[in-house]
Amino acid sequence: MSENIEPLRGMNDVLPAEAHWWNRLESVAREVFSTYGYREIRVPLLERTQLFKRAIGEHTDIVEKEMFSFEDRDGQSLSLRPEATASIVRAAISNGLLHNQKHRLFTIGPMFRGERPQKGRYRQFYQIDAEAFGYAGPEVDAELILLTARMWRLLGISRVHLEINSLGTAEARARYREVLREYFQARFDQLDADSQRRLQGNPLRILDSKNADMAALIAGAPSLADHLDEESRIHFERLKSLLDAADVPYTVNPRLVRGLDYYSRTVFEWVTDALGSQNAVCSGGRYDGLVTQLGGEATPAIGWAMGMERAVLLMQELGCEAPVETPDVYFVMAGDQALARGLQLAEQVRSAVPNLKIETDLSGGSFKAQFKRADKSGAQLAVVLGDDEVVRGEASVKPLRGGEQKAVSFDALAAHLEALIQG
């Protein structure tokens, strides 16, 4: 195979044989959003690089080395979006959606990050994304989580577990960050290389280290919970009681800190043990400061993003249901006359019975070959048209899953098929 026809690294084609999983996931998501009053927003894939720098944080890995950035003709730096939140906040501000208004929004689409690909992690990846603006209380935090729990239920996804934490206000977190920095700085030589580096950038991330050798050191670190401001503590307690009341099990994970700068107070993550090391399937949190940070009026906000590749992998792994589209009726036609008449008949039936799914063979091959395809298509019925039928003005209707074949006049065909399929 010629190499320049290969897809770019980390880019994937979703082929027809797999598309039904994606359709299932997306249609359940849309259905659930609709029942919770979330409305769709569609935003560009491309924004000024500056937007992501301001929103996500200048010194995060995402911004420093993982964005697809390039210059347009005027020399302005543009980037493919690495996540949806920044774009949605921008859209909300630039369209004036936040003036004394509340919004519950969702979007579904591709994001881009120049990471090294591995299972469930690609350079173009798809997310389902939900954001709520204008709600300060923990009730919306709970509702967003309940919404995801409902999606898992409807999709049949088990083996996911909810972890929650509170990061406090930006001020409380900044204070805690310093306490933590002092603690680890004093024990600098006990840190591994990665964590020594984290100490400079985001010391909270040290808590999330996978290195077992540092477990004791981390366990002895000052706790975020002890440095929460009073309001955030009350907010978090209330969230927990709302989740309890809704019977959604969760674990408080004090080491769940999130990588992005803009989070504050509630953060949460749905994790699974079924996908190897890419264990987060959906995660999000509150970002009360981001709207002002991007130049809008102070607006409380919270959102989450679900990785669609990972959700699809989970569905496949767990044997969830995802209906495959099959035709109801398959037209088998031999000879030029029959082909022409059959095409015409199929149109006639589609007009008369709009929701009937009809697939025509059109290969002009032998009956044997056409019947094989008819069988494989999963259709319930075959409509057979050869020279004899055309002359008689009848089609032979053959049930493919048991039953007798019989001749039906062209005029009666639509009604007959409808009765057999829907009756």
Next chain:
RNA sequence: GUGGACGUAGCUCAGCUGGUAGAGCCCCGGAUUGUGAUUCCGGCCGUCGUGGGUUCGAGCCCCAUCGUCCACCCCA
């Protein structure tokens, strides 16, 4: 960006210590006239990821490169 494994027909893979490629599936045709399972017969399919090197000779050895997978970093 770091470490490891791997790249052979459309798919899944085999190919012994180097001697100029195989199987199954799929697809196509046939086994009495225009009818889908199974079975049987036949057919199609590859510059062995790419480019160099070693060798009389490389799918098998060496180097580079691209890609995939797994883990780390980071993160959904």
